[in-house]
Amino acid sequence: MTCYTHLGEVIATRMPEKQSGVRVVRRHYLLVRCSHWLNVPILLGLILSGLSIYWASPVYKHKPDPLTGNIDPLADVGIWICAHVPGLHHYSSPPDWIYNDISLGPGMLAVALRLHWLCAYLFMLNGLVFVIGSAMGGGWRSLLPHRTDLRDALKMFRYYLGVPLAKLTRRSWLHPRFNTKYNALQRVAYFSVPVAGLLSVLTGWAIHKPMQLYWLAAILGGYDKARIWHFWLMWVFVLFVVPHVILVLADGWDTLRSMIVGWSTRSRDRRTFHNES
Amino acid sequence: MNLEDKTSALEPDKTSSTESVSPPKLASFFQEQPLQAMEVAPQPMRRWTRRDLLFFGMGAIAAVAAGGSLLPQTTLKRLGIIHGNQNWPKKEVSESSPAHR
Numbered sequence: 001m002t003c004y005t006h007l008g009e010v011i012a013t014r015m016p017e018k019q020s021g022v023r024v025v026r027r028h029y030l031l032v033r034c035s036h037w038l039n040v041p042i043l044l045g046l047i048l049s050g051l052s053i054y055w056a057s058p059v060y061k062h063k064p065d066p067l068t069g070n071i072d073p074l075a076d077v078g079i080w081i082c083a084h085v086p087g088l089h090h091y092s093s094p095p096d097w098i099y100n101d102i103s104l105g106p107g108m109l110a111v112a113l114r115l116h117w118l119c120a121y122l123f124m125l126n127g128l129v130f131v132i133g134s135a136m137g138g139g140w141r142s143l144l145p146h147r148t149d150l151r152d153a154l155k156m157f158r159y160y161l162g163v164p165l166a167k168l169t170r171r172s173w174l175h176p177r178f179n180t181k182y183n184a185l186q187r188v189a190y191f192s193v194p195v196a197g198l199l200s201v202l203t204g205w206a207i208h209k210p211m212q213l214y215w216l217a218a219i220l221g222g223y224d225k226a227r228i229w230h231f232w233l234m235w236v237f238v239l240f241v242v243p244h245v246i247l248v249l250a251d252g253w254d255t256l257r258s259m260i261v262g263w264s265t266r267s268r269d270r271r272t273f274h275n276e277s
Numbered sequence: 278m279n280l281e282d283k284t285s286a287l288e289p290d291k292t293s294s295t296e297s298v299s300p301p302k303l304a305s306f307f308q309e310q311p312l313q314a315m316e317v318a319p320q321p322m323r324r325w326t327r328r329d330l331l332f333f334g335m336g337a338i339a340a341v342a343a344g345g346s347l348l349p350q351t352t353l354k355r356l357g358i359i360h361g362n363q364n365w366p367k368k369e370v371s372e373s374s375p376a377h378r
Contacts, residue, residue, distance in 0.1 A: 021316035037333070041340040045347075104352045111349045118347070141309045180309055261329040263317075 024263040027181070031133025033259055038126045043237055045119035050234060051103030052112030059224075059231045074098050120204055127197055142181040143191045152176065152184030160185075160247070189240055196236045203230040 028036070051074075058072040070076065078097030082088040091097060099106040104115070134140040146152075155176045166173030176183070182190060206217040206226040220226040248255050258264040345358065353359045 020319075022319050022322050023314055024317055024322070025312040025314045027312065037336065041344055045344065100355060104349060105355060108349060108351070115347060138310055141307060144307060144309070181312060257326070260333045261326050 022265065024265055026262060027258040027264045028262050029133045029137025029139055030262065031129050032137060032139055033133075033262060035126050035130035035133055036259055038122070038129070042119050042122050042126060043241075045115060046123060047234060047238070048103050049112040049116035049119065051099060052105060052108050053116060054231070055099045055103065055106045056109040056112075059227050068095065070095055117208075120201070123197070124201055127194070127201070130194065139181075143187060143194075145187060145191055146180075146184070149184040149188055152178065153188050156183050156185035163250075189244065192236070193240055196233050196240075200230065200233045200237075203227075203233065 054074070055072075058074065060073050061071045062073060062076075064071050068079075070079075072095070075095035075098070078099070079094040082091040082094035082097050088094075088097070093100075096106045104112050134143070159173070159176055162173050165171075178184070180187070202216060203220055203226045205213055206220050207223065207230060210217045210223045210226075217223050217226050220229055248259075254264050254266055345353065350359065
């Protein structure tokens with residue numbers, strides 16, 4: 001993969017005067033790119049196996065259903081989906097619909113726990129790679145929140161909300177200006193994801209070793225509260241990933257490519273004044 | 278090399294900061310560094326892009342293969358990746374009915 005050194009070599013070998021070069025900016029350090037893409041299968045594995053573990057012992061429970069004896073709200077969601085979505089009326093086990101489709105499956109606690117811990121160790125290792133990569137490339141600075149981030153994030157949010165309407169009505173919809181690598185909304189999101197990752201690891205350890213790490217479980221409000229934290233932190237990742245992928249695809253090939261090759265043909269000046277819609 | 282320049286540029290700051298920590302230096306340490314624009318010859322750029330995309334594709338295929346090998350058979354059957362009548366590596370078990378859902 002391209003490292004910054006390669007780009008340095010390219011610059012070092014000066015081009016002939018007549019040959020026009022490509023103007024690029026370095027965006028992502030090699031280790032950060034590796035860490036980013038490794039997160040995709042790891043997080044997928046964590047979520048799929050995590051929901052299988054959840055099936056065995058749901059964090060949230062309600063009174064047993066008089067007909068089915070079901071206590072799991074997620075199973076209720078599956079029942080509702082099978083009752084209302086065309087083509088699923090004859091599904092053999094509606095309470096398991098969620099677990100059959102977005103987990104390893106029901107009744108697989110042992111396998112799910114093994115896979116969850118494998119992915120968890122890889123996740124922690126990957127987090128370390130990210131920290132080293134951010135430190136080496138200096139990218140951690142671009143993730144630090146600014147004082148004006150809340151106001152600017154609202155501006156960006158307003159911009160993103162208005163883009164579809166502007167496209168439909170063919171009106172110009174100017175991108176808010178920013179002079180940093182990421183806009184305020186990206187910064188809030190990209191800063192909160194490593195924090196959520198760290199909290200996921202801490203809550204995971206508190207659940208895994210509640211006796212040995214009783215102090216950690218106590219900090220998190222006890223074993224049951226740690227499970228609730230862990231469950232909702234998964235949703236933080238899901239809620240981050242969905243708009244993240246949509247916005248990257250909407251932003252164009254350059255953004256996606258920059259996370260693979262490390263450089264972008266969009267210089268900051270262009271980003272400041274260019275309407276990305 | 279710019280990355281090395283960056284680190285070497287930071288080192289004197291670190292040593293000087295042990296003697297007197299001034300707020301402007303601390304602020305500049307936390308301040309985002311500007312993106313460095315550069316002119317690159319198109320030919321090697323294309324070659325390296327191709328190579329990186331190839332590596333990325335190989336990594337993606339490896340991840341899918343590794344994931345597939347780690348997932349339990351029942352999950353793979355439910356996903357339709359393998360069929361119920363395939364019993365490898367256990368050849369002797371042959372009469373199992375397809376267990377789709």
